[in-house]
Amino acid sequence: MPVARPRLYAHPFSSYSQKALIALYENQIAFDYRNLEDAQASAELAALWPMRRFPVLVDGDRTVIEATSVIEYLHLHYPGQVKLIPDDDDTALEVRMLDRFFDNYISTPQQKVVLDRLRQEADRDPHGVKEARAMLETAYAWLDERMATREWAVGAAFTLADCGAAPFLFYADWTHPIDARFARVRAYRERLLARPSFKRAVDEARPYRPYFPLGAPDRD
Numbered sequence: 001m002p003v004a005r006p007r008l009y010a011h012p013f014s015s016y017s018q019k020a021l022i023a024l025y026e027n028q029i030a031f032d033y034r035n036l037e038d039a040q041a042s043a044e045l046a047a048l049w050p051m052r053r054f055p056v057l058v059d060g061d062r063t064v065i066e067a068t069s070v071i072e073y074l075h076l077h078y079p080g081q082v083k084l085i086p087d088d089d090d091t092a093l094e095v096r097m098l099d100r101f102f103d104n105y106i107s108t109p110q111q112k113v114v115l116d117r118l119r120q121e122a123d124r125d126p127h128g129v130k131e132a133r134a135m136l137e138t139a140y141a142w143l144d145e146r147m148a149t150r151e152w153a154v155g156a157a158f159t160l161a162d163c164g165a166a167p168f169l170f171y172a173d174w175t176h177p178i179d180a181r182f183a184r185v186r187a188y189r190e191r192l193l194a195r196p197s198f199k200r201a202v203d204e205a206r207p208y209r210p211y212f213p214l215g216a217p218d219r220d
């Protein structure tokens, strides 16, 4: 009898998909990749989750939406060597706090800038884009201070917070370059790029670089 494996609905070029993929790759969890490049996989996603946002994980009769919850689910049900949520409750709280930071203050403004470009000229929101770029600057500055004493977002161990940080800083730098004065953020981004789980996600996404609405730079 074949063993049922979790299914991940995701697209290789999507930052939130990469966030979940990193968790799967860190602990070598076997799964079925429902690549949303495929029309059938897209139709299945639409039936599962009316928001049609991804990633979505399906495991038996459980459907898990939201990349953070996917990683929390994997941590509970497919534990591995790399503990993306630390055992210590107080450290785990900090990990979850940083996870919110990367979603809300790096990814959200980054997506605002990129999605605005996909709108018709008349529907664009230059004020909102300006605010998003200012938020990215503030976030880079805050993170730069923080990274003075840390290898990964919450210290010496790679966690849930780094799963989001990796793709979000990757695309944030393409969208609103991380200035040289934020050397610690740039160095952290490089460390993330060298991490095998993220390196794999970046390599799998290479064929889709022409999708990047602002034009992908010739690096990384």
Ligand SMILES: N[C@@H](CCC(=O)N[C@@H](CS)C(=O)NCC(=O)O)C(=O)O
Pocket (backbone or CB within 6 Å): 014, 015, 016, 017, 051, 052, 053, 054, 055, 065, 066, 067, 068
């Ligand atoms: N809050 C969601 C965000 C997911 C998200 O925005 N995913 C993007 C791809 S990176 C998406 O689904 N885009 C398609 C759409 O907005 O219709 C999460 O944490 O998983």
